[in-house]
Amino acid sequence: MILLIGLLLGSTAVFAMMVASFSWQNLVLGFAIASALTWMFRKQVIPKPLPPNDLAAHLVIYSPKLAWYLFVDIMKGTWIMILTTLGLRPLNKPGIVRIPLHTHSPFGVGPVGYFITLSPGSFMVDIDWDEGVMLVHVIDASDPDQVRKDAEKYYKLWEYGRHVPLPWMSPEDKERTPDA
Amino acid sequence: MIALPLMILWFGGVVMALLDGTRKPSGWLAVGILAAGFVATAALGVEVYDKTSVEMAVGGWPQGVGITLRVDTLSIIFALLSQGVLLASLIYEVVNGVGARIYPALVIFMGVGLTGLFFTGDAFNFYVFFEISMISAYVLASYGETPRQFRTAFIFVVVNLLGSVLFLIGIAAIYHTTGFLDMVRIREQMPLIDENPAILSATIIFVAFCTKLGLFPFHFWLPAVYTGTRPSVAAILSGALANIGSYGLIRFGADIFPRELREASEVLLWLGAISIIYGGVQAVARHATSEVLAYSAIGQVGYILIALALGGPAGYAAAVLYTVINSANKTLLFLSGSLRGWLVGAAFAVGAFSVAGVPPAGGFFGKLALFRVGVDEHRPWIVALVFLGGALSFVYMFQLYRRRTAEVGTPDTSPVGAQVLVVVLALVVLALGVFPEPLLGMTQRAADALPVVKLP
Amino acid sequence: MHEIVYYAAMIWMIGLFCVCVVMIVRAKSSLVRVLALDTLTLVLVALLVVYSTTTKTSYYLDSAVVLALISFISVIAAARYHAERRLF
Amino acid sequence: MPMANYRRNAGMLQSAARILLVPSFVIALAVMFKGYGDVGDGFSAGVIAALGALLQGLAFGAEELDRIPVIRYASIGTFVGLTIALGTAFFPLLTGDPILLHWPRAGEDVVHFGVLEFITPVLFDVGVFLVVYGFCVGAVHAIAREQERQVRDRERARKARGAERPTLAEEPLEVAE
Amino acid sequence: MTILFSLAIAFLFATGAYLMLKRDLIRLIAGMVLIGNAANLFIMASGLRRGVTPILPLDQRAADPLVQAMVLTAIVISFAVGALGLALVYRVYVSHYSVDLSRISAAEEQQSEQEESAGSGFDDEAEDDTDGERQRDAEDEVVTV
Amino acid sequence: MDINSLMQPNPALVLLVVALAAPLVVALGGAWRSELVGKVAIVMTGAAFATAIWTCFVDDATFDVAWASTWDLRFTLVLDGLARLYALLATGIGFFVVVYAFSYIPLHLHHDHRPLDEQTRFFGFLLLFMGAMVGLVMAQDMILLFLFWDLTAIASYFLIGYDRGEEESRSSAMMALLVTGISAVLVMIGAVILGNELGTYNLGRIFSSATPERGIGIAALLVTVGALAKSAQVPLHFWLPRAMAAPTPVSAYLHSAAMVAAGVFLIGRMYPLISLFDWLLDGLLVIGYASLVVGGVLALTRQVLKQVLAYSTISQYGYVVVMFGLGGEKGVAGATFYVLAHALVKSALFLTAGAVTEATGKKHLADLGGLWRRMPLLAFGSGLAAAGLIALPLTIGFFKDELFFAAAYEHGTGYAVLAVLGASLTFTYIARFWTTIFLGRENVAPKAIPGTLVWPVVVLGVATLIGGLWTAPAIWLVEHAATVSAGMDVHLHIAYHLDTRPENVMAVATWLTGTALLVSRPVWLPAAIAAARLGEKLGPARAYYEGLRLLNRVSDAIHTFEVRDLRSRVATILVPAGVLVGVAVIVTPNSDAFHVGSLARSDIPLITMIGATLVSALVVTIVRDHFRLALSLSAVGFSLAVVYALLGAADVTLVAIVVETIFSVLFMGMLALMPRPILRYETAVRGARRLVRRDVVMAVIAGAMAFFVVWGALSQPAPSTEVIEAHQMLTPLAHGKDIVTVILADFRGFDTMGEITVIALTLLGIMSLLRSGRLR
Amino acid sequence: MKAYLYDAALILSVAVMTLGVIGIWRMPDIYTKLHAASKAVFLGVVVLALSSTVIAEGAMVYRAVLVSAIVVITTPLSSHVIGRAAYLMQERMETPGAVDESGSNLKDERPTWRL
Numbered sequence A: 001m002i003l004l005i006g007l008l009l010g011s012t013a014v015f016a017m018m019v020a021s022f023s024w025q026n027l028v029l030g031f032a033i034a035s036a037l038t039w040m041f042r043k044q045v046i047p048k049p050l051p052p053n054d055l056a057a058h059l060v061i062y063s064p065k066l067a068w069y070l071f072v073d074i075m076k077g078t079w080i081m082i083l084t085t086l087g088l089r090p091l092n093k094p095g096i097v098r099i100p101l102h103t104h105s106p107f108g109v110g111p112v113g114y115f116i117t118l119s120p121g122s123f124m125v126d127i128d129w130d131e132g133v134m135l136v137h138v139i140d141a142s143d144p145d146q147v148r149k150d151a152e153k154y155y156k157l158w159e160y161g162r163h164v165p166l167p168w169m170s171p172e173d174k175e176r177t178p179d180a
Numbered sequence B: 001m002i003a004l005p006l007m008i009l010w011f012g013g014v015v016m017a018l019l020d021g022t023r024k025p026s027g028w029l030a031v032g033i034l035a036a037g038f039v040a041t042a043a044l045g046v047e048v049y050d051k052t053s054v055e056m057a058v059g060g061w062p063q064g065v066g067i068t069l070r071v072d073t074l075s076i077i078f079a080l081l082s083q084g085v086l087l088a089s090l091i092y093e094v095v096n097g098v099g100a101r102i103y104p105a106l107v108i109f110m111g112v113g114l115t116g117l118f119f120t121g122d123a124f125n126f127y128v129f130f131e132i133s134m135i136s137a138y139v140l141a142s143y144g145e146t147p148r149q150f151r152t153a154f155i156f157v158v159v160n161l162l163g164s165v166l167f168l169i170g171i172a173a174i175y176h177t178t179g180f181l182d183m184v185r186i187r188e189q190m191p192l193i194d195e196n197p198a199i200l201s202a203t204i205i206f207v208a209f210c211t212k213l214g215l216f217p218f219h220f221w222l223p224a225v226y227t228g229t230r231p232s233v234a235a236i237l238s239g240a241l242a243n244i245g246s247y248g249l250i251r252f253g254a255d256i257f258p259r260e261l262r263e264a265s266e267v268l269l270w271l272g273a274i275s276i277i278y279g280g281v282q283a284v285a286r287h288a289t290s291e292v293l294a295y296s297a298i299g300q301v302g303y304i305l306i307a308l309a310l311g312g313p314a315g316y317a318a319a320v321l322y323t324v325i326n327s328a329n330k331t332l333l334f335l336s337g338s339l340r341g342w343l344v345g346a347a348f349a350v351g352a353f354s355v356a357g358v359p360p361a362g363g364f365f366g367k368l369a370l371f372r373v374g375v376d377e378h379r380p381w382i383v384a385l386v387f388l389g390g391a392l393s394f395v396y397m398f399q400l401y402r403r404r405t406a407e408v409g410t411p412d413t414s415p416v417g418a419q420v421l422v423v424v425l426a427l428v429v430l431a432l433g434v435f436p437e438p439l440l441g442m443t444q445r446a447a448d449a450l451p452v453v454k455l456p
Numbered sequence C: 001m002h003e004i005v006y007y008a009a010m011i012w013m014i015g016l017f018c019v020c021v022v023m024i025v026r027a028k029s030s031l032v033r034v035l036a037l038d039t040l041t042l043v044l045v046a047l048l049v050v051y052s053t054t055t056k057t058s059y060y061l062d063s064a065v066v067l068a069l070i071s072f073i074s075v076i077a078a079a080r081y082h083a084e085r086r087l088f
Numbered sequence D: 001m002p003m004a005n006y007r008r009n010a011g012m013l014q015s016a017a018r019i020l021l022v023p024s025f026v027i028a029l030a031v032m033f034k035g036y037g038d039v040g041d042g043f044s045a046g047v048i049a050a051l052g053a054l055l056q057g058l059a060f061g062a063e064e065l066d067r068i069p070v071i072r073y074a075s076i077g078t079f080v081g082l083t084i085a086l087g088t089a090f091f092p093l094l095t096g097d098p099i100l101l102h103w104p105r106a107g108e109d110v111v112h113f114g115v116l117e118f119i120t121p122v123l124f125d126v127g128v129f130l131v132v133y134g135f136c137v138g139a140v141h142a143i144a145r146e147q148e149r150q151v152r153d154r155e156r157a158r159k160a161r162g163a164e165r166p167t168l169a170e171e172p173l174e175v176a177e
Numbered sequence E: 001m002t003i004l005f006s007l008a009i010a011f012l013f014a015t016g017a018y019l020m021l022k023r024d025l026i027r028l029i030a031g032m033v034l035i036g037n038a039a040n041l042f043i044m045a046s047g048l049r050r051g052v053t054p055i056l057p058l059d060q061r062a063a064d065p066l067v068q069a070m071v072l073t074a075i076v077i078s079f080a081v082g083a084l085g086l087a088l089v090y091r092v093y094v095s096h097y098s099v100d101l102s103r104i105s106a107a108e109e110q111q112s113e114q115e116e117s118a119g120s121g122f123d124d125e126a127e128d129d130t131d132g133e134r135q136r137d138a139e140d141e142v143v144t145v
Numbered sequence F: 001m002d003i004n005s006l007m008q009p010n011p012a013l014v015l016l017v018v019a020l021a022a023p024l025v026v027a028l029g030g031a032w033r034s035e036l037v038g039k040v041a042i043v044m045t046g047a048a049f050a051t052a053i054w055t056c057f058v059d060d061a062t063f064d065v066a067w068a069s070t071w072d073l074r075f076t077l078v079l080d081g082l083a084r085l086y087a088l089l090a091t092g093i094g095f096f097v098v099v100y101a102f103s104y105i106p107l108h109l110h111h112d113h114r115p116l117d118e119q120t121r122f123f124g125f126l127l128l129f130m131g132a133m134v135g136l137v138m139a140q141d142m143i144l145l146f147l148f149w150d151l152t153a154i155a156s157y158f159l160i161g162y163d164r165g166e167e168e169s170r171s172s173a174m175m176a177l178l179v180t181g182i183s184a185v186l187v188m189i190g191a192v193i194l195g196n197e198l199g200t201y202n203l204g205r206i207f208s209s210a211t212p213e214r215g216i217g218i219a220a221l222l223v224t225v226g227a228l229a230k231s232a233q234v235p236l237h238f239w240l241p242r243a244m245a246a247p248t249p250v251s252a253y254l255h256s257a258a259m260v261a262a263g264v265f266l267i268g269r270m271y272p273l274i275s276l277f278d279w280l281l282d283g284l285l286v287i288g289y290a291s292l293v294v295g296g297v298l299a300l301t302r303q304v305l306k307q308v309l310a311y312s313t314i315s316q317y318g319y320v321v322v323m324f325g326l327g328g329e330k331g332v333a334g335a336t337f338y339v340l341a342h343a344l345v346k347s348a349l350f351l352t353a354g355a356v357t358e359a360t361g362k363k364h365l366a367d368l369g370g371l372w373r374r375m376p377l378l379a380f381g382s383g384l385a386a387a388g389l390i391a392l393p394l395t396i397g398f399f400k401d402e403l404f405f406a407a408a409y410e411h412g413t414g415y416a417v418l419a420v421l422g423a424s425l426t427f428t429y430i431a432r433f434w435t436t437i438f439l440g441r442e443n444v445a446p447k448a449i450p451g452t453l454v455w456p457v458v459v460l461g462v463a464t465l466i467g468g469l470w471t472a473p474a475i476w477l478v479e480h481a482a483t484v485s486a487g488m489d490v491h492l493h494i495a496y497h498l499d500t501r502p503e504n505v506m507a508v509a510t511w512l513t514g515t516a517l518l519v520s521r522p523v524w525l526p527a528a529i530a531a532a533r534l535g536e537k538l539g540p541a542r543a544y545y546e547g548l549r550l551l552n553r554v555s556d557a558i559h560t561f562e563v564r565d566l567r568s569r570v571a572t573i574l575v576p577a578g579v580l581v582g583v584a585v586i587v588t589p590n591s592d593a594f595h596v597g598s599l600a601r602s603d604i605p606l607i608t609m610i611g612a613t614l615v616s617a618l619v620v621t622i623v624r625d626h627f628r629l630a631l632s633l634s635a636v637g638f639s640l641a642v643v644y645a646l647l648g649a650a651d652v653t654l655v656a657i658v659v660e661t662i663f664s665v666l667f668m669g670m671l672a673l674m675p676r677p678i679l680r681y682e683t684a685v686r687g688a689r690r691l692v693r694r695d696v697v698m699a700v701i702a703g704a705m706a707f708f709v710v711w712g713a714l715s716q717p718a719p720s721t722e723v724i725e726a727h728q729m730l731t732p733l734a735h736g737k738d739i740v741t742v743i744l745a746d747f748r749g750f751d752t753m754g755e756i757t758v759i760a761l762t763l764l765g766i767m768s769l770l771r772s773g774r775l776r
Numbered sequence G: 001m002k003a004y005l006y007d008a009a010l011i012l013s014v015a016v017m018t019l020g021v022i023g024i025w026r027m028p029d030i031y032t033k034l035h036a037a038s039k040a041v042f043l044g045v046v047v048l049a050l051s052s053t054v055i056a057e058g059a060m061v062y063r064a065v066l067v068s069a070i071v072v073i074t075t076p077l078s079s080h081v082i083g084r085a086a087y088l089m090q091e092r093m094e095t096p097g098a099v100d101e102s103g104s105n106l107k108d109e110r111p112t113w114r115l
Ligand code: NA
Pocket: D034, D035, D036, D037, D038, D039, D040, D041, F651, F738, F740, F741
């Protein structure tokens, strides 16, 4: 529920930012619009059953940590990329690395893949559900195990994700989600 | 009042877009909508006739800021003509069985576009309505849905799009040089602007409208399109859509660029003359009815251009008159050309006589008007040209008619409704020739409203 | 000084834009072309931001927002078309 | 063959598509409502919303477009929007005023709530929005349907031929040139 | 600036025209788009004033808003026509199994020859086979190449 | 029109109404019950004839109402002597022809295995012909006259082409229409010239104000040419013999009282004008004599019954034309009298030919002979008619030649000799015609034919005789008619004089010469045939056919150059447009017309961005595959969006961006619908280098056109920006801030309405073009 | 001062973007190009957008933030989609010594990579 409200508030914020005014009228208007749209797309965007409220708390608690991880990864990756592009650093064995999936929920994997992709130097290529791995391309794959280890931290942060079955999941995906 | 025809057609178009036009009831509903629009236009025409011109500032904003709808006799003539042609073609299809669900909607929307562009007093708004009718026409051209129609539609789209773009460039040029989009203001401003940009924008707009009209040498798309489309569509294209070209030439040429029109009259005369001869000669040895009609159309627009180039109230009136008659002829011929039966044959003959300018078919007054203008202006060559063109039209129409009558034995299969329709059209064409006064009066009134410029 | 930086940055970014356009033609792999388009749109986003900031109007930031939001859709469409020969 | 699980394995894109769905509509409506006083108008709003909707199709496949009513019936929206715009335009005729008459009348006080002004042009712009939204979604959706039809046709043709090798034309994936 | 604008518009127009002279229908559409772009740029350039964005309140001279409104409408219309053109290209492809003008012109040529010999006006029943069948036949043809 | 005039019907109007009602009634009656149509036609023509007779007992009358007041056209009918004469002929001969056709047409249709209900068409057009003639002879307004004039052409077209199944019939009809229809246009031009010179189309006023000026002379000439073509005068005579393809009653009518007579009627009607110009009268003389001789000589060589008569008609109207050319009281009166007499006899002879052919099945003179035994009544009737035509005393025909001789003699001996020569030709072929059919050995046994095929001939023959004995009615008619033509009182003095006045001598000379010619036929026949052959080879008929063929060939030749390729179609718009613009640039003063414009520092990004746009556009033209095409097209769109931004158009930028995006999605969607082999096949085939060069040249022309138009316009900005200021000022009143959106949604919301309609229409189009498209 | 800060940020982000474009140009295969491109460029944009808040106020700040947020959300998506398309189409890795654990054998032996 909190997550849902958060979603609505986020949309309201987008509206307000877009109209460049946080006056109460605009916030109300934005909220109304966001609510109407969310209702209109309820089957698509509102998870059923609603995720537990502690997920929201979890997100709030861990977001600074996530931000820090991301910041560090981005800086590191950018630096590596700059050096590589300028030819100051050899292109050292780039390639695709298999990272095992610790969750079977796309909602769990999606954000992890996203975080990995967000930082320069690595991006998610594909998910292979059958083998339970995620293929990630990294600019420096000389030590694949290190890469896998680096990815773990995001899983830990996003642990909760695997509990959430989402409306667009196929039945078998939902089955794989433990809390369903 | 002024917006009533547009309102009827516009809402009607939306309604028809959602209905399945292949069903008889919705087809007749579409006919009813068009007819209602026609009646509303006619009623507006009565009002216009009393006041010479009726205006409405859209949104109530002052002239120049808002768009002004401005309806004068010229607009009414063209609107009634085009709606009439659309109505006939739509009835024709409904009687024969509509083949595509959106056909009636497209015809009505074309009515919106045409009516709007005849009614508007704003140059850019003209372009917008022009595009409404063009888009309807683009889709209509593919009606019938055989490979040939798609091919044809593609040709039509590409060539006419080029014309539209040229027109748009012309509008922009006019705006930049005069500072106005309202046609009345543009007209006031035109004499003050430099000759060079005026003639350039006039030229580009002329090319655009000639492309729509299918005047030599901008006509090369026309035979393929008129022969490749279904008869009712060909009737619409030649009888209604081509009116954009003639209306545009008159409105922009005679009303906005009178000076440039005078200056270019020699060129226009030449182009018109070539068109007449070229279309006429081409039509002579063509076999398919639609092909003869297509080349005939090229020749016929030459007369309109000549009348326009000769100018003056008489010339403009002749141009309008000729447009009306040509549209009626083409509609009648294209529609009856694809039917069978002796009644149809008679109707076709009326059309053929009209094209040849033989009384009591309406075409007679078209030719007569041209002769009058030619004689009034002391241009024996024009008279000779019109004579020659008329002789060619005699030859091609009656070579064609001769071939058609050879098919005496063909069974009488066309639906009675369609036959009745073409007979009614033929009667209309005859009525134009027997009771010409309303038309002559209206065209003269329309022409008298246009400015007359005498070159030093 | 600020002006010179602004002009230089603008011209430079437009140069980057042109490089991307050239990559659209010259790249060996079609996906690189898609990538070039993506980059191109981002350069334009940056360009709009710079222009907006320099002229102190927010108006072009709207376009930047929208461009950023929707250009990736056309990139997805292009990649999908290229990989699958279908959009959906 | 990696292609086999194409749709299933697009989880990241799918999540993102869902997450962006409401915001893109919100941005679209914001662009529309503020348009009278700021950049934007019903037209761009319609396209933005349509792209947000089409993103669902890109992520989940064409069937998804049929599943969401707001997308499925979008092309009806075109005509609804056109009707709204026409109604706004022609309504003043009833009182004998010129079409598209501004209401409340020029210069009069106007009720507004945030960026939303209660004036006829905004209603008109809503019509524009619907038309454009409906057009963009409808046109792309029509392409999607056509694509499905082609697949069906080929399947049928292949069955008719006796399940032989696929033709070049139907091969969905090919080596780049 | 005047001449630069003119040159740019002319160049855009020329590239569009060049593409419209190509055999490939899709290029033709691209040419149409480019020509439309040229016209739009011209409308924009024909503004009577240059200046800042015309949104009130204004402290400087604003650009001509009228051309902006015009160009908006023109952009939308050329977009619509472009989309329609694409759909038409697709349908031409379906019915001719080609997007090559030379092949399509050949079909047209054939048609007009038929007409010359048959002399019957509106009868295009000769070509009345359904699109689908045509396409299937053509597909087989391609496989054998 | 007051109530009195309604109470007292105007004779002119009554006549016209009756005559024009006839075809209408027949058509309606035929539609109702086709078997009744013949009887209805007889009744209606009878009524018309009766009305025409009635008009002889009332005063001259004028009916005049406004017709097209914008052009000062009036529906003016005048019932005068000339009108009475011709109306009487048209209705009277018409009546006998219809009576004849009542039996003839069913037989004719029966022969051709055609349904009987086709009668309706025949009688309908025949009566329309009659109605048109009646209208023509009374019309007093040039334009109205022309209307009826062409109506006769239309009626004759359908009547000549009545046997639609036969190519001969169709092409003859077309020939008649082309010759008479096209030449008729000359009459119209003449009318217009008169209207322009004299300010009226009213004949009375034209005659009263016409002066022998050049313009009026041209008009008179044009009218005369049209009239001569209709009267089948040399060199436009060739259509008439071909018109024999029509059923016999039609021929009879055409030659005697309708079509051909209309020609000389027009000369008679316009005579006050024509006679102003001596050169025109001389021309008439030349044409008339030529026709007289050519028709006569050719008639001598013919074997087919109707052809003999047809050439005879050419020759006979040659007499009339000559007499008009001779002019004066005698000439005009003679011409008028001649028409009357000729109408009676020629119709009788034609009907005879039809009856003979119907009875025997033979058309050639050589196949016939000795029919007087079996068909005495027909022989009698046609004998009288033939006697009339060869001007034997006691027939009305005698006087026609007497008047002719008198007029010719009055003019000079040469004319007289020619007159005698012509008349003896007539004598020869008509004598041969009658004697070959009815005298001599009986070659063929005729079958019985209905009485209605014979009695009209007898009545007409007897009328010929009566006319020769009781001249008063004819004199009365002709005098009144000729008075109108001559524009002065004409008195006709005809009687039998047993003295050696020149006319009588010439008549005797004619008979003698004629008899000699008849007897010496074997001697001159080869020469005559040779002349006819020569005429066929070099004559106007040949010119007609060759002209038509040449025209068709030219048409085909031009058609091969017709552009049939979309690329060329595009090129043929761009290049002429470029030429026109080039001409426009050259002819207008260019000094100070084009400005280079100034450049500000703030324009630098704009210029660079425009450069980038052009680079992208260039890229679009050189990429090879469609994928790159789509991408580079997007690049052009996006870069233009930025250009718009740099021009201060925020709304435009936004719309350009979204449009470009959705368009690229659509583009790729459409590409995805087409299989790759197709796309690759098409792009792999690259245009020949020559074509590429051609395309570049055309593109450059197009670009140059755009350049000059754009530069010319941009160089001359409008001085006034009041519209912009007005928009700016009114925007707050419209409760908005963004002027552009306020314009779009409010000031120019009408544009936007059109624009969204375009979008909706495009959606409809796409839905119908993509086969599976649907609205839900 | 703020203006100088902004100038510096501008120069920085343009430099980052330039590097990204150079990367696209110079990297050997699509995978490595993807690394170079989007992120470098998007970082450039984000830096720029955020730095613009230094000299801007009100409306501009909100939108600059929005631009950054949207770029952050969408850019990884495009890289992922392009990368995935490359993988699905079996685009070769053209870097010597490339690692491939995907099992699709995307390695190419030809030594084309030279920096
Ligand atoms: Na706005």
